[in-house]
Amino acid sequence: MLALKAINKSYGKRLILKQLSLTVNDGEVLAIVGPSGAGKTTLLRCISGLEPIDSGEIDLNGQPFDPYRNQNQDSVIGVVFQDFQLFPNLNVLENITLAPILVLKQPAATAKAKARQLLSRLALADKERLYPYQLSGGQKQRVALARALAMRPQVLCYDEPTSALDPNLRQEVAKMILSLKADGMTQIVVTHDLAFAREIADAVKHVTAL
Structure with missing residues (x-):
């Protein structure tokens, strides 16, 4: 299980994530949805260790985990980037x-x-x-x-996996995610596409711009 507790993240004086908490259970698919500028990609970068959090706590399997400091240890968190x-x-x-x-x-x-x-x-x-x-x-x-x-990876994250894809490819991505779920892979999908999120996710987390 991956749990984020009261995460805060700023760039300079701009607050991007404020007291954000979420949980994704083993083998589940969590979709994080929201408009552009809501901090979805920043959140994904913090989860994957590409950015440090300013405050809060990330737990993995009930133990404190810092993906920023552990990013080179057997790839606990994997990422499929929007631009590949x-x-x-x-x-x-x-x-x-x-x-x-x-x-x-x-x-x-x-x-x-x-x-x-x-x-x-x-x-x-x-x-x-x-x-x-x-x-x-x-x-x-x-x-x-x-x-x-x-x-x-124990957890696989996707940044806008259906962005700029035609409907057939969108369904292909959905099938891949659901196939991995059937294998027990824990997945986090960042998307602006609410219909897609509802199709593939066990739970949907809405984020809004601050």
């Missing part, structure tokens, strides 16, 4: 295996075998030698998901 953030100079297989080899210290053969399993599951088995510029938006998203899953 794939390395343009690396092919698909290299994008997925880079962090497991460097951070998790997996042997290259092991990392590649696990990456190919993920690619097969995500219908990308024939794309491993392609580079990001050769992929469609939906394919890039699945590669970003495979890269996050390769780090064996």
Whole structure:
């Protein structure tokens, strides 16, 4: 279980998150919804350790957890970014295996075998030698998901996963999230799309601009 208690976060004098609390249970999907500027992405960056919180507490499985200080320890929190953030100079297989080899210290053969399993599951088995510029938006998203899953996270977060996707791809993303839920993956989805949130989530947390 991941629990945030009375989280505050500011940039300079601008308060972004004020006394925000939420809980997501193991194996659940929590959707965080709200308009642009409400702090959804900032919240996701704090949960994933890309930004430190100013005050409050984050607990993981009942124990205090600081994702900002623990971000290099076996990727407890994984993130699929809105802009994918794939390395343009690396092919698909290299994008997925880079962090497991460097951070998790997996042997290259092991990392590649696990990456190919993920690619097969995500219908990308024939794309491993392609580079990001050769992929469609939906394919890039699945590669970003495979890269996050390769780090064996306990919690997987998504930043606006349906942004700029056509209806077919939107349904594809929903199926991926629900498939991972069936496997027991705890997931947090940041989105402005309330209908999508209701489709995939066990609980919905609304945030509003301060």
